[in-house]
């Protein structure tokens with residue numbers, strides 16, 4: 001069986017400087033677990049996916065075109081993660097998936113490799129939504145969202161100091177939270193993409209939210225063990 005990870009660009013490179021400690025610890029975890037489980041990692045865009053569109057907007061360039069550039073940032077992160085895993089001796093597919101037939105391709109590649117890493121595919125949606133699509137395509141056990149926050153709150157904890165963390169909720173509750181904060185702008189800071197949440201609801205994909213720097217939680221969530229983040233299931 002397969003576990004899918006939506007690996008936030010905020011943890012790979014949230015500041016303009018890739019986090020060396022994170023990628024080192026994370027790749028060790030993947031190396032260990034990939035001996036038992038197939039793992040699909042969908043990388044987000046992080047700092048670069050925001051910095052470039054921020055300039056492009058000054059030239060009145062559409063959000064879709066901002067997204068196209070954002071996708072290149074997710075692919076840069078995928079190419080980087082692939083190489084680090086490869087250098088650590090992980091059985092990782094050496095390319096990211098780039099065409100719209102990526103669901104079929106994923107199944108094909110998972111027959112041979114233990115780990116597949118890819119960035120975003122289509123403008124108008126984020127790598128979170130791609131990760132749900134790949135969870136459906138690979139019949140995954142669960143999807144683990146790895147971000148810079150330790151779970152889902154009732155509102156953005158970086159904007160509202162009184163925001164409360166919720167340890168367990170259903171898909172509709174997550175949809176309500178996401179709906180309140182989503183604007184549709186490329187690179188917005190939301191806990192999970194609106195389309196991804198809807199698809200997870202329809203296809204009943206179990207979601208786990210953990211903080212990337214909490215390595216114990218990352219490992220537990222991938223393994224399906226109890227963790228300190230948030231679990232979303234009906």
Ligand SMILES: Nc1ncnc2c1ncn2[C@@H]1O[C@H](COP(=O)(O)OP(=O)(O)OP(=O)(O)O)[C@@H](O)[C@H]1O
Pocket residue numbers: 007008009010011043044045046047049127146147148149151152153154155156157158159177181187188189190191
């Ligand atoms: N209800 C919420 N609960 C938790 N975090 C929230 C919520 N609403 C908004 N956020 C914000 O979402 C941020 C995480 O999403 P963000 O898109 O910045 O990172 P990411 O998805 O990990 O990275 P990337 O989008 O680059 O792949 C948090 O730092 C937090 O400020």
Ligand SMILES: [Mg+2]
Pocket residue numbers: 008044126188189190191
């Ligand atoms: Mg995000």
